[in-house]
């Protein structure tokens with residue numbers, strides 16, 4: 001027996017099988033003995049060796065079966081080529097719709113939400129005023145759907161960074177960091193979320209839409225940039241990647257059963 005791919009340690013209780021993020025399986029909720037055993041199985045081992053190791057470490061057979069199945073099953077391929085991938089447009093804001101249309105011209109297939117039957121979307125686009133809607137982004141995180149949050153404010157547009165659940169920080173990480181910097185931020189954010197959506201300057205939209213499309217297309221092609229962009233009428237600036245906030249569970253969610261978890 002041997003694990004099908006490279007086994008990488010991510011953190012306590014968490015291993016990644018495979019080096020390529022788009023093809024890797026993340027196992028969470030592992031005991032130290034289970035993690036050590038999987039790491040040991042990077043080299044071929046006999047059935048007898050395994051049975052002895054399971055008994056020695058008190059790992060039940062059915063638990064091992066479920067771990068081994070998860071470790072041995074590659075995640076479903078979203079698509080070999082970005083041009084055939086499904087993009088979910090989560091609202092009718094002009095930035096969402098026009099960036100989606102640009103991706104459709106490159107061959108992507110558009111759907112109007114990310115939770116219907118069939119394959120999960122490879123990426124979701126959503127535009128909010130002032131602050132990303134935590135209810136919408138929580139659903140995306142729960143379903144392991146990467147998403148490009150677009151935020152419109154009075155001065156311009158912020159694109160991304162692309163949130164890759166379990167890999168990058170998420171919109172809640174961003175909000176927690178803002179709260180660290182300003183304890184009044186939650187009160188401000190609550191008020192901002194109910195303000196009318198400001199109009200997008202024509203020139204800002206002209207710049208933002210193709211950039212949003214290119215960022216999305218690069219993500220689909222597996223090119224990880226990590227950062228985003230801030231676009232105003234006068235500036236185009238890079239936005240740093242979102243670090244995972246220690247108070248956010250987004251990168252370390254453990255299924256209630258404690259079983260291995262295979263991202264969709």
Ligand SMILES: [Zn+2]
Nearest residue numbers: 170173248250
């Ligand atoms: Zn987070």
